[in-house]
Amino acid sequence: MIRQISVFVENQPGSMMNVTNVLTEAHVNIRAISTFDTPEFGIMRLVVDDPVRAKESLTSKGFVNRVNDVIGAELKDEKGNLNQMLKILADGQINVNYIYSFVIREGKAPVMVFHTDDFEKAESVLKQADVKLVEEAEL
Incomplete structure (x- = not known):
């Protein structure tokens, strides 16, 4: 089983970069990414090398996220x-x-x-x- 982190982001310029920036600063390596959007928000689904650290880092910066299998x-x-x-x-x-x-x-x-x-x-x-x-x- 693999753990994936899903992050809710606003549908505006720079929002995905803000997520990847937090992960970069936390020294979390992104292995896979997929995005889905609606007019108001997007969902980034990521497989990373450290889902726990990714979740903690994103949560501390105010991103709504969850880890699931x-x-x-x-x-x-x-x-x-x-x-x-x-x-x-x-x-x-x-x-x-x-x-x-x-x-x-x-x-x-x-x-x-x-x-x-x-x-x-x-x-x-x-x-x-x-x-x-x-x-x-x-x-």
């Missing part, structure tokens, strides 16, 4: 691998709430990060299908 599945960079993983989850009747990827892993395969309502079942069906799951320490 996500699953990381290592997929070889080959055509159809993402589709195969999503088929495994769909066949297992597992809903994927959102998904994003990161590839900078010093020579290792890319990782698809996703959130679901049933982590145990998702991990079980993926392991049964020989999909390599990534733990936070492996990032």
Whole structure:
């Protein structure tokens, strides 16, 4: 299991940089990032090397944030691998709430990060299908 931090930011120039600045000052390394926006605010989802320090630093600077679990599945960079993983989850009747990827892993395969309502079942069906799951320490 991987812990992800979600940060709520205003939808205005510099708001994402303000978040990354706090993390930089706290010596937190960002491994993956995804953003979603609405007209009023955005949500930054980040996988970092130290989620506890990231949360403490952001909270101390007034950012609304939370840490939650996500699953990381290592997929070889080959055509159809993402589709195969999503088929495994769909066949297992597992809903994927959102998904994003990161590839900078010093020579290792890319990782698809996703959130679901049933982590145990998702991990079980993926392991049964020989999909390599990534733990936070492996990032």
